[in-house]
Structure formats: C-alpha cells, structure tokens
Amino acid sequence: MNEKDELLKLENQLCFAFYACSREITKLYRPILSELDLTYTQYITMLALWEKDGVTVKDLGARLLLDSGTLTPLLKKLEAMQLITRDRDKADERNLVIRVTEHGAKLKEKAKCVPAQLGEQMNIPIEEVNAIRDQIQNLLIKLEPTL
C-alpha cells in the first residue's frame, strides 16, 4: 500500500468524518424533534427565525447556507403548519418576508428543552462538545467567510 493509497482511505478523509458525524448527530435529534413535529432542517430554520424573523428568504438562506430551491418548499410546509407567515414585501414585491406566528412562538417554549435532551443522548461532557463546536465553527468561517 503506497502513500497515495493511504490518502484515499476512508478513515483519512476529513470529509467522511464530517459527513458521517453530521448524519449521526441528526439521527440523535430525530426522536426528540418528532415530539415537536419538526424535521431537523425545519428545526434549524425555526432556530434562525426565533432569533430574528421578518427576514427574506435570501437572508435566511445566507444564515443557513441554503438556497431557495431548498427553502421554498420547506417554508411552505412551515406555513402550512401555521408556524410562520410568508408575505410579499409591499415596498419590493420580489422579497418574501418570513415571520414567526404566535403558534410558532409558542413552539419555542417547547423547544427550550431540546438542547438538554440532546445532551443526555450524547453522553459526552459539555466542555468537550463546546470545544469541538468552536473548532468546527472556526473551520466553517474559513470555508465560508460570509457567515
């Protein structure tokens, strides 16, 4: 096995570690989020909107690194669930303004126990988790300076 073969080993890929770990973490969320009737992407989207709503699809996409192809159907779903509203901006009809409804705001209260529930599932010291998160965020900013 030469040096270049070594480079192609799955376990040496940064990408596979991220890819697999990301999916494993999502898997931990699934049963917890099902109690809120949210998928993982819907949850991430609601987190962004709970922090700041009255934003456009473009704004939201910049925050979540998702485009309208992903967000449009997802936001229509959240609208159907009455968690958000989707209204054209009167001043510029190209913009769609997303706002959290009262029902959506109520869900935030329910969501507040999600991080703790996930913490239990992971069974890893919080300091360790925070340290890894900070490192990954550093990397993310290097990869996507606009964030």
Next chain:
Amino acid sequence: MNEKDELLKLENQLCFAFYACSREITKLYRPILSELDLTYTQYITMLALWEKDGVTVKDLGARLLLDSGTLTPLLKKLEAMQLITRDRDKADERNLVIRVTEHGAKLKEKAKCVPAQLGEQMNIPIEEVNAIRDQIQNLLIKLEPTL
C-alpha cells in the same frame, strides 16, 4: 435574553456547525469530482470499495452508515457506469456481492489526485485539518461504537 434562549441560538448548536461544515466541504469536492463523473456519495462509496470489495450491501452500509434505501439506487448507478458489479452470492442468494470492475480500478488512479486538489481548495494547514479530523473521528466513535 435568558439562558435558555441562549441555548437555542443557531451559533451555539453543535449540530448546525457540523451540518453546515459538512455541506461546505461537500461543495468543495463537487467541481473536483465532476471531472471523475462522480457525486460526493458515489465517491465515498468508491473509496470504501477501493479499500475492500467483494462485500455485501450490508457490509458497505455498516462502513458508510447508510442503508439499502440509499445504497441500492446508488449502486445501480455505479453498475450502470460500469465501475462495479452487483451479483447475488451463490451460497446465500439474499446477499448481493459488490465488486470493483477493471474500469472502476482505473478510476482509482485518476482519483489519487483528489485529496491534493481538495487541499489546495481548502487552503488550511494540513496539520490543522488532521487535528480536527482526529477529534471528529473520536466523537464519531463515541456516537457510533460499531464503526
């Protein structure tokens, strides 16, 4: 803003860091892999098979943490591209044995420059990348001990 609001901020989520970073890294691969006519998941699958073929769908799924719902159509695609073969195990017809074809083996030679190309794209010191990878693999093993 109280403590629980803080916990729901997007930037404090380990999951979002992983989710976003994983997609950003995949994005870096896309133009490089398009020269091999492979998607990211197809590439990961070929990496696993170049390391060890003659495996079943189940084996491969355990390695990649993917199920037959994802792998079956993906492997059919790779078969159509003549990179692999899919044959029932004569000794136990339930098993489907996946093997890399000659054409598939040739592609490995072409793939050997992918890691270096990606390294250029990332523009981050290799030691730093390796350190993060090792940490994430540690976490992955805690989340999925079977790996």
Next chain:
DNA sequence: TGATAATAAATTGCATACAATTTAAACAAA
C-alpha cells in the same frame, strides 16, 4: 421613457437520506 440588466423566489430535475414496508431466501423448531 423604453429597453436592458439585475435581483429574488419559484420551479424543475436529479441525487441523496431514511423510515417503513415488501419480497425473497435461509434458518429454526416442533
């Protein structure tokens, strides 16, 4: 002002992910 360019969402098409179910084969036990 009228044509052109730029912008924001939406749409289309393809490729995952994954839960749940189905199908086919092998195993187990009465």
Next chain:
DNA sequence: TTTGTTTAAATTGTATGCAATTTATTATCA
C-alpha cells in the same frame, strides 16, 4: 417437513440539497 422467524435487499414515500432555468419585479441607463 412444514410452518414460523429471521435476515438481506429492494421498494415506497417523504424531505431535503442543489444546479439550472424560469418568472416576476425592480433598477439602470441610453
């Protein structure tokens, strides 16, 4: 052996992701 159980893939249905295109609206400039 025959019936019930287990196992491996395949299938079905839903929800992303994302490139490429389309549509609608606004901005620009000749």
